[in-house]
Amino acid sequence: MRSIPADFDAATVEAIDARLEAITKDDRVAMPLAIESGSRAWGFASPDSDYDCRFLFVRRRQDYLTLWPRRDVIETPLDGLLDVNGWDVAKALRLIVKGNAVAIExxxxxxxxxxxxxxxxxxxxxxxxxxxxxxxRRHYLHLGMQQRDRANEGEGIAIKRLFYILRPAAVLRWMRYHPGATPPMHFPTLIAECDPPxxxxxxIAELIARKAETRELGxxxxxxxxxxxxxxxxxxxAVEPKGMVDDRSHAAADAAFHEMLERFAPR
Known part of the structure; x- marks a missing residue:
């Protein structure tokens, strides 16, 4: 499974592929998913946007059966335009049942x-x-409010931050228009499917066009x-009930984790 836009820099993609392959060998993990996150995947990249590769990994079964478990993240050094790091699938499952939307994205x-x-x-x-x-929903509300609180209203807002304020609002509207569903990641898709004024x-169309031609500091x-x-x-x-974690989801997460170990853990 692979889907790379034609306008991605070929040398950068090659460097990402090499780094991912090195991780699987050096850390002895399976990597059943590696994707682009950040503005390139959201659909509002700037000319100088980083490549934000994120991945999910599964360790060998024996690596989970130890008194000294290894970290549930793998991070690589920032290198120019490259930002490559990932999570153990166990971490992803735990965060999903807690209402963290990152792995879902x-x-x-x-x-x-x-x-x-x-x-x-x-x-x-x-x-x-x-x-x-x-x-x-509460996750996206806090995400957007944190970005809004950091904005410098006196001198204007960095276009990048403006989108970080706007995207959570679009997600919240999309979820209101699609009850019971988790939202898409791609920002233009969110807008097309949430019927804003x-x-x-x-x-928004004007901002996306401007950001495509403006460096991140604009x-x-x-x-x-x-x-x-x-x-x-x-x-x-903000006035909705905050919600809570259903304890039954813990058993479901355990079952999903065991199934993924059986199917995807390296031998």
């Missing part, structure tokens, strides 16, 4: 470096069945229609 990435469709489908099905949607849609004022849109979507979720 990775499963929805339109850009795939390598992957096993059976793994992605199995973990996606688990997320659809057991991710607590109220906590997922025409003036908001037009402003500043812009917060458009009034975007501010109104964001405030409204955040306000709806």
């Amino acid at each position: 990775w499963l929805r990435s339109p850009i795939v470096y390598r992957g096993d469709p059976a793994f992605r489908d199995a973990l996606s099905a688990f997320a659809d069945a057991h991710a607590p949607l109220a906590l997922i 025409p003036q908001v849609r037009a402003a 500043l812009a004022p917060m458009p009034t229609e975007i501010e109104t849109f964001v405030q409204a979507e955040y306000a709806i979720v």
Whole structure:
């Protein structure tokens, strides 16, 4: 399973592939999914955007049966435009049942470096069945509010941060329009499927076009229609019940983990 945009730099993709292969050998793990995250996968990259490769890995069975377990993350050094790191599938399962949406986003990435469709489908099905949607909404609300609190309103907002404020609002609206479902990762898809007001849609299209031509340090004022849109979507979720983790999902996560060990752990 592989899906790489034609405009990706070939040498950079080759470097990512080499780094992923080295990880599987050096750390003795299986890597059933490696994707692009960040602005390139979200659909609003800048000319100088990094390549943010994220992956999920499975260790050998004996590596989980030790008094001194290894870390549940694998990180590689930042190298120019490359940011490559990943999570143990056990960590992904634990965070999904707690309402953390990061691993779910990775499963929805339109850009795939390598992957096993059976793994992605199995973990996606688990997320659809057991991710607590109220906590997922709360995750995106906090994510957006943190970015908004960091914005420098006096001098304008970095275009990159403006999108980090706007994307969670679009996710929240999408989830309201698609109850019971987890959202897509691709920002233009979110907008197309959540029916924002025409003036908001037009402003977003203009921002995406501008960001495609502007370095990450570019500043812009917060458009009034975007501010109104964001405030409204955040306000709806802010008064919702916070939700809670269903303890039954722990047993389901254990079962999913054991199945993934059986199917994907290296021998």
